[in-house]
Each structure stands twice: as structure tokens, then as C-alpha cells.
Amino acid sequence: MSILNGKKIIIIGDRDGVPGPAIEECAKSAGGDVVFSSTECFV
Amino acid sequence: MNSVIKGTGYALVHTPDMVLHNGTTQTTEMIVNPDSEYLKELPSHIRSYEQAVAYYPNQAYIGNITPDELAKIPMPWNEQECPLTSRYGKFGQIMPQEEFILLMQACDVFDLVELDSEFVAANRDKLAANEIIDDSIMARIKEGVSAEKVKDLVENEHAEGLYHLGKLVGAVKRAHDIDVNLSAHVMHENIVSKASNVVGILHAIKNAGIAKEDVEYVIDCSEEACGDMNQRGGGNFAKSVAEIAGLVNASGADIRGFCAAPAHTMIEAASLVTAGAYKTVVVTAGGCTAKLGMNGKDHVKKGLPILEDMLGAFAIVLGENDGVNPEINLNLLGRHTVGTSSGPQDVTTALVFKPLEKGELKVTDIDKYAGELHNSDILKPAGGGDPALQFFKVVAATAVKRGELEKADIPSFPVKHGMVGWAPTQGHIPSGVPFVGFAREDILSGKIKNAMIVGKGSLFLGRMTNLFDGVSFVIQANTGATEEKGVSEEEVKALIAKSLKEFAAGLLAE
Numbered sequence: 001m002s003i004l005n006g007k008k009i010i011i012i013g014d015r016d017g018v019p020g021p022a023i024e025e026c027a028k029s030a031g032g033d034v035v036f037s038s039t040e041c042f043v
Numbered sequence: 044m045n046s047v048i049k050g051t052g053y054a055l056v057h058t059p060d061m062v063l064h065n066g067t068t069q070t071t072e073m074i075v076n077p078d079s080e081y082l083k084e085l086p087s088h089i090r091s092y093e094q095a096v097a098y099y100p101n102q103a104y105i106g107n108i109t110p111d112e113l114a115k116i117p118m119p120w121n122e123q124e125c126p127l128t129s130r131y132g133k134f135g136q137i138m139p140q141e142e143f144i145l146l147m148q149a150c151d152v153f154d155l156v157e158l159d160s161e162f163v164a165a166n167r168d169k170l171a172a173n174e175i176i177d178d179s180i181m182a183r184i185k186e187g188v189s190a191e192k193v194k195d196l197v198e199n200e201h202a203e204g205l206y207h208l209g210k211l212v213g214a215v216k217r218a219h220d221i222d223v224n225l226s227a228h229v230m231h232e233n234i235v236s237k238a239s240n241v242v243g244i245l246h247a248i249k250n251a252g253i254a255k256e257d258v259e260y261v262i263d264c265s266e267e268a269c270g271d272m273n274q275r276g277g278g279n280f281a282k283s284v285a286e287i288a289g290l291v292n293a294s295g296a297d298i299r300g301f302c303a304a305p306a307h308t309m310i311e312a313a314s315l316v317t318a319g320a321y322k323t324v325v326v327t328a329g330g331c332t333a334k335l336g337m338n339g340k341d342h343v344k345k346g347l348p349i350l351e352d353m354l355g356a357f358a359i360v361l362g363e364n365d366g367v368n369p370e371i372n373l374n375l376l377g378r379h380t381v382g383t384s385s386g387p388q389d390v391t392t393a394l395v396f397k398p399l400e401k402g403e404l405k406v407t408d409i410d411k412y413a414g415e416l417h418n419s420d421i422l423k424p425a426g427g428g429d430p431a432l433q434f435f436k437v438v439a440a441t442a443v444k445r446g447e448l449e450k451a452d453i454p455s456f457p458v459k460h461g462m463v464g465w466a467p468t469q470g471h472i473p474s475g476v477p478f479v480g481f482a483r484e485d486i487l488s489g490k491i492k493n494a495m496i497v498g499k500g501s502l503f504l505g506r507m508t509n510l511f512d513g514v515s516f517v518i519q520a521n522t523g524a525t526e527e528k529g530v531s532e533e534e535v536k537a538l539i540a541k542s543l544k545e546f547a548a549g550l551l552a553e
Contacts, residue, residue: 015501016428016433019501019503022386025384039503039509041501041504042337042425043302043422043470
């Protein structure tokens with residue numbers, strides 16, 4: 001059982017790391033409920 | 044035939060007062076938390092010009108130290124004594140703020156920049172002594188106005204102040220009473236981009252050894268937008284920069300694409316030259332005031348100097364194949380498409396491995412990869428890590444999954460095929476292009492045979508799409524290829540005559 005299954009997920013992605021939409025896909029596939037997803041840029 | 048890289052120019056401008064007055068981290072803080080400890084602490088963390096010049100990554104940017112040499116300097120670089128103290132390098136220069144403010148006035152063609160006459164008198168000779176500034180630019184410098192007039196413009200006329208060492212020395216006026224796109228803030232930002240762009244382009248032309256009259260087209264790929272309320276971002280920075288730089292035979296236009304724009308623009312420029320549309324094209328970009336001090340809060344919190352006090356500019360001259368200079372191979376282009384995900388592995392496959400497949404190359408067939416060349420000395424203290432190292436590791440890991448590299452080779456890949464980053468936090472500037480100057484030299488000397496330049500951009504910032512973006516291209520040693528020989532008019536006439544003779548002979552035989 002995935003540790004994210006059924007959990008509410010807040011995602012802060014990084015433009016130079018892993019962006020929000022990519023984390024979102026992973027979280028969803030693990031059964032998570034994505035309630036917020038954003039990507040930030042610090043460069 | 045492939046186009047070639049004839050020369051490059053790289054320039055930095057030290058703008059400590061613009062960090063305080065124009066960087067968005069600071070201007071936002073002034074609005075939401077004007078009494079914050081950060082704003083109180085900030086002035087004591089500003090570097091002097093001499094400190095900014097004697098900083099290894101800045102010396103790398105202007106070409107006085109190579110990426111390989113920089114990699115040998117222990118980090119943090121901001122704590123190292125740097126023996127390199129020249130403001131000029133083989134690629135360009137580090138311009139001091141006082142010269143730059145005068146250059147901003149010279150670049151203003153709508154009488155928007157007004158400088159204190161005493162400031163002009165004190166610094167005119169300094170700008171005149173700058174090795175790339177000629178009489179045509181100095182002739183544009185006005186006498187200036189009184190200090191009272193400057194103060195009145197800022198306090199009562201919505202002008203944006205120009206400061207030097209904490210003192211008000213000039214103002215950028217608004218260009219319209221109510222149009223927000225022509226506000227003093229926007230005009231300041233755009234004139235800064237234009238003026239820094241001029242510095243880069245003049246160095247590139249000098250370094251390429253061409254005449255200004257040779258340039259037929261200029262493409263600006265910075266991150267600013269000029270236009271009024273009826274055409275925000277309508278342009279055209281490129282032509283305005285070419286005007287000041289004296290490129291009388293050039294036209295030009297702007298290309299935008301966030302941090303990926305320079306790589307996009309290099310491909311477009313190479314295509315124009317290869318197609319024969321223009322013989323000489325310059326890809327160019329100026330600096331960005333908004334990003335000054337972007338990660339300043341973390342730098343101040345950790346007791347570091349404000350390292351994001353530099354505007355960045357660059358220009359690259361592309362020309363017809365001369366049989367000597369390195370070429371841009373348009374058959375090896377990478378692109379992140381609409382259908383590609385934003386996952387690092389998919390992005391890397393699209394930008395790096397797809398073009399390699401096209402050329403039937405393995406990852407190790409490219410000597411150097413250049414992408415995300417952000418200065419990690421700036422980003423690590425702010426928790427931003429090392430984007431360059433991260434990029435090279437993803438390339439290596441993807442290569443392992445594809446069976447092109449042994450897992451044990453992952454740690455050495457970034458050293459052998461990558462590099463450390465040295466570019467300032469200026470958005471579009473770090474995106475691969477800072478290496479083009481070094482790549483040209485290394486290929487000419489035979490140190491490397493090719494390099495892949497990768498530009499990546501974050502389109503979500505414009506709130507139009509969440510798609511990722513990026514393109515890549517390969518620079519390679521000159522293959523000596525010349526244009527395929529066409530058929531001359533005389534040869535066509537001879538062929539027709541021969542056919543007619545044969546036809547006539549056939550008729551006679553019948």
C-alpha cells in the first residue's frame with residue numbers, strides 16, 4: 001500500500017529540480033489526492 | 044552549408060544601488076514589510092565594485108578564467124581571495140555602475156533619462172575611456188540637469204530614481220501619464236536591458252573582427268517586453284540596440300522564450316545564415332534589473348554578501364561558413380515538444396538523446412554539454428542546489444538507462460562532459476550560452492571537437508501554459524564544407540545548346 005494513498009497532497013515543485021506537474025503525476029499514480037500544485041522559479 | 048560562430052561578447056554590469064531600488068525581492072519587501080530586518084540589514088551586505096570584479100565566477104564570465112580552472116577553485120567562491128582583478132577580459136568587461144548610468148542616458152532616445160549635471164561631469168571621462176565606447180555614443184551624453192530637478196522628478200513626477208552609492212544622481216521619467224507599460228518603472232527596466240545589451244554587442248563585434256556595417260540582422264532574446272498599452276511586448280529591442288551600436292545595415296527583431304530564448308534564437312539565427320537570408324546575424328541579450336538580489340534574503344540571513352548584484356549581457360556573431368570557425372549543426376537539434384512531459388527524464392531525452400539518435404551518436408560522442416550554468420555559489424546558500432550538476436547527473440542517469448553509460452561512470456560524467464556554472468541570476472543568461480565563447484575557443488584549439496548547448500525554460504511564469512520548454516543545438520569543429528557548387532548560367536546555356544544540337548541531329552537523321 002502506497003504511503004500516499006488517500007492522502008491530501010500539497011506540491012511545491014522547483015523549476016530547476018522536479019516541476020509541479022511531474023510530482024503531481026507521481027502523487028496521483030500513488031493514490032494521492034492533489035489539492036494544490038505549483039512550480040516556483042528562483043533563477 | 045553550416046553557419047559558423049565568428050565571435051562572442053560577454054559583459055556584466057555591477058549595479059549595487061539597483062539591487063536595493065529595482066530588484067523585485069526588495070521592492071516587494073518594501074511594500075509588504077517596509078520595516079523588515081532584511082531591508083535594514085541589506086545595505087551592509089552590498090559588495091563594492093572591486094569585490095564584484097575580484098569574484099571568480101564573474102572573471103569566468105568575461106573569459107579571464109576557464110570553466111575547468113574555475114572548477115578547481117574550492118567553494119564557496121565568495122570566500123576565496125581572487126587574484127584576478129581586471130575589469131576587462133577576452134570576452135568582455137565588468138562595467139561599473141557610474142559608467143552604466145551614463146550609458147543608459149546615451150541609449151535613451153526619448154529624453155526620459157535625466158542625470159545630475161555634477162554626476163555627468165564627474166563620470167563622463169570614465170565612460171569615454173571605456174575600450175568599447177566610441178565618439179558616437181559619447182556625443183549622445185547630455186550636460187545634465189540640476190540636483191533639484193532630479194529630486195523633483197522623483198518626488199513629484201513619478202520618475203524612477205537612479206542612485207549611485209546611495210545618492211540620487213538621476214531619474215528615468217515615465218513615458219506616458221497613464222499607460223502602465225510606459226511607466227517609469229518599465230522604462231527604467233527596458234533602458235537598462237537596452238544599455239547592457241549595447242555593451243555585449245560591441246564586445247562581440249570587436250571580438251569577431253568584423254565591421255559594424257557587416258551585420259545584417261540582430262535578434263534580441265532577453266526577458267523584457269517593450270511596447271505601449273496597445274501592444275505590450277510589441278518590441279523591438281534588437282533594432283533599438285543596433286541603432287545605438289551603430290549597426291547601420293542591420294534590421295532585427297525580438298524572440299522570447301524565457302530562459303530557453305537564447306538557445307531558440309541561436310537556432311533561428313543559424314537557420315537564417317544557412318538559408319542564405321542574411322550573411323551575418325547577431326544573437327544578443329541585455330540584463331534584467333528585476334532579478335537583482337532575487338535570493339538576497341537567504342544571503343543576508345547567512346551573513347553573505349548580496350551576490351546577485353550583476354546585470355548580465357551577451358552577444359554572439361554568426362556568419363557564413365569561413366572554413367575555420369566552429370559550425371552549428373542544424374541536423375542535431377533537440378526540442379521539447381507539446382507532447383513531451385515535464386519529467387526530468389523525458390525532458391532530457393527530448394533535448395539531449397533525440398538529437399544524438401538523429402546523428403547516430405552516443406552520449407559520450409559529445410565532448411561537452413552546457414546547460415543550466417547557474418552559479419551555485421549563489422544558489423546553494425538559498426537552498427537552490429546546483430542546477431548545472433543536477434542537469435549533468437540526469438543526462439548521465441538517462442544514458443545509463445539507455446545502456447550508453449556504465450552506472451559507475453555517473454559520478455565522473457559531470458566532470459568529464461559537463462562543467463560548473465558561473466552565470467549570474469539573470470534568467471535567460473545561464474541557459475547554456477555562457478559556454479559558447481569557451482566552446483568556440485576550445486574547438487578552434489582542438490581541446491574539444493564538439494559541444495551541445497541546452498536551453499531550458501519555465502513557461503508557467505507567464506501563466507499561459509504549464510508546459511516545460513527547451514531546445515538544444517550542437518557546435519562542432521569546422522568540417523571545411525563549402526557550399527555545393529551550383530550550375531552557372533554558361534553551363535546552362537551549354538547544356539541547352541547541346542540538347543538542341545542533338546535534337547537537330549535527330550531531325551536531320553529522320
